[in-house]
Amino acid sequence: MSSQAINSSVTLATRPFSMDKLNGGQKLAIHYFTVAMILFIAQLLFGLLAGMQYLMPDFLYNTLDFNVNRMVHINAMIVWMLYGFIGSIYWFLEDESGVEIVGLKLGKIAFWVLTVAVTIVVLVYLLVQTGSGTERSIWLINEGREYIEAPRWADIGIVAVMLVFFYNVAATFSKGKWSGIAGVLTLDLIALAGLYIAGMFYTTNISVDQYWWWWVIHLWVEATWEVLVGCIMAWSLMTLLGVRRKIVQTWLYIEVALMFGSGILGLGHHYFWIGTPEYWLTIGGFFSALEPIPLVAMVVHSIYDSGVHHFKTRNHPAFAWIIAHAFGNFFGAGVWGFMHTLPQINLYTHGTQWSASHGHLAFFGAYATINIAFFYLAVQKMRDDCWMGGNMPDNGWKWKAAMVLLNLGVVGMTVALLIAGYEQSFIERAVEGSSWGGYFAAQSHPWFIQAMTWRMVFGVMTFIGGILLFWDLLTIGKTEPRTAEVASQ
Numbered sequence: 001m002s003s004q005a006i007n008s009s010v011t012l013a014t015r016p017f018s019m020d021k022l023n024g025g026q027k028l029a030i031h032y033f034t035v036a037m038i039l040f041i042a043q044l045l046f047g048l049l050a051g052m053q054y055l056m057p058d059f060l061y062n063t064l065d066f067n068v069n070r071m072v073h074i075n076a077m078i079v080w081m082l083y084g085f086i087g088s089i090y091w092f093l094e095d096e097s098g099v100e101i102v103g104l105k106l107g108k109i110a111f112w113v114l115t116v117a118v119t120i121v122v123l124v125y126l127l128v129q130t131g132s133g134t135e136r137s138i139w140l141i142n143e144g145r146e147y148i149e150a151p152r153w154a155d156i157g158i159v160a161v162m163l164v165f166f167y168n169v170a171a172t173f174s175k176g177k178w179s180g181i182a183g184v185l186t187l188d189l190i191a192l193a194g195l196y197i198a199g200m201f202y203t204t205n206i207s208v209d210q211y212w213w214w215w216v217i218h219l220w221v222e223a224t225w226e227v228l229v230g231c232i233m234a235w236s237l238m239t240l241l242g243v244r245r246k247i248v249q250t251w252l253y254i255e256v257a258l259m260f261g262s263g264i265l266g267l268g269h270h271y272f273w274i275g276t277p278e279y280w281l282t283i284g285g286f287f288s289a290l291e292p293i294p295l296v297a298m299v300v301h302s303i304y305d306s307g308v309h310h311f312k313t314r315n316h317p318a319f320a321w322i323i324a325h326a327f328g329n330f331f332g333a334g335v336w337g338f339m340h341t342l343p344q345i346n347l348y349t350h351g352t353q354w355s356a357s358h359g360h361l362a363f364f365g366a367y368a369t370i371n372i373a374f375f376y377l378a379v380q381k382m383r384d385d386c387w388m389g390g391n392m393p394d395n396g397w398k399w400k401a402a403m404v405l406l407n408l409g410v411v412g413m414t415v416a417l418l419i420a421g422y423e424q425s426f427i428e429r430a431v432e433g434s435s436w437g438g439y440f441a442a443q444s445h446p447w448f449i450q451a452m453t454w455r456m457v458f459g460v461m462t463f464i465g466g467i468l469l470f471w472d473l474l475t476i477g478k479t480e481p482r483t484a485e486v487a488s489q
């Protein structure tokens, strides 16, 4: 009876989206989050197309080839995650600094410049696709560097936008107050933006090219991005659980020291087979093997804070995704990375689906999760700070189902890809001695094909989870009568 009564009153009162409670930075963050979510769905869609082409090589042949789908899939991923990070920082910048954002107008212009540039780049990827092997293609079509394929004109635009963003952050903290989180974050942004420059050179020597390219790719995901999510996680644990600043900051310093300690020289695990000197085998093997340690620290940190605060929060979805982040980061990056990081093992696994297995779990587990947590923080405030804890209307089935489908889907894909990678390492490398024929023997083996079929099954599950997530973000809290303030008393 009582739940009936609640339900009927619920349908009467709706909470429209409203920007009233948002500060300037948060309004801008909503723009960034919206584009991020759209690009996330695009990422999934192009992943499905590329995955289908493993099973049906003729599918969309000469219309949207595998290389194009793959490029859109992984570049959309990098870009949506960067949008999410930038949005998250704009989200907490005013609260953390205690003043209004300096140069917010410029920040807004930068958002539109970036978004128009991204749209043009994607259209060129899809409609033009390839060009002649000249400088012109590098400037106008793409730079051919996996993950950061934007053409050079867009690269320059991206750097300009990042400078504006950096100015917003540094000038705001300077005007207001510098906290420990603010200091770490600002130094990290210098490193993050600076490293991007290393991926903009052009050289005809593929070894030299790869050498610098990894400075962006590895040093981003295993150093600067990890530190960035460390800051974001620290801030969200304070907001979601009311953890004391002193505690989160102490953890942050420890994590950052460990992360840079192992992650920088850990870079060597990409220098094993690209023509660099042999000492990289030892350096890369040793330091990258230490990389899981800070990730363990991050899990212990979040579980410790949650335990002390009895998991009490007004935003269950955001909190659940933060926990998913701590575990996803540890398993995807730490465990799945560790598995193939020693040169003795990497000799057999390098460039097989083993890498793709790790790549999927790591990017999703470490970075998709924490962005999604922030999307939920944002929609809560846009629904006038409604209650998003227990006993929500409809029992919050949408966010829970989206969470299960996305996590199960990605874990399922990860396992399927691992099986395919195992099979490749065994047949192509160990049995056939890395020969040309061995490559094809491995690719056409039934175990490989079965694994790829299972990847598609779990890929579709992931996609459904993504759509449900989008729907939930647009509707959650709409019919929730309680505000967070009242319900948590």
Ligand code: HEM
Pocket (backbone or CB within 6 Å): 146, 221, 222, 269, 270, 288, 289, 291, 292, 329, 332, 333, 334, 336, 337, 338, 339, 340, 341, 342, 346, 349, 350, 351, 352, 355, 356, 358, 359, 360, 362, 363, 366
């Ligand atoms: C969140 C952090 C991480 C992300 C997002 C990530 C992602 C990736 C991706 C996408 C690749 C494939 C790159 C390519 O296209 O060639 C890769 C390769 C690799 N990752 Fe990670 N990774 C992370 C952390 C780690 C850690 C901590 C380790 C080691 C403990 C590790 C070990 C490796 C190794 C050894 C390779 C090379 C695979 C090969 O030889 O083909 N990764 N990573």
Ligand code: HEM
Pocket (backbone or CB within 6 Å): 043, 044, 045, 047, 048, 049, 050, 051, 052, 054, 070, 073, 074, 077, 355, 356, 357, 359, 360, 363, 364, 368, 410, 455, 456, 458, 459, 460, 462, 463
């Ligand atoms: C709809 C589900 C998805 C499908 C069907 C899918 C499919 C694919 C395919 C076919 C590739 C190319 C692999 C190759 O070159 O052999 C790929 C690469 C990649 N995908 Fe996905 N994907 C999906 C979702 C995701 C998600 C959710 C993430 C992370 C958030 C992700 C991250 C990546 C990364 C990092 C690579 C590059 C891996 C490497 O080079 O080793 N994908 N994906």
Ligand SMILES: [Fe+2]
Pocket (backbone or CB within 6 Å): 218, 222, 266, 267, 269, 270
């Ligand atoms: Fe790496």
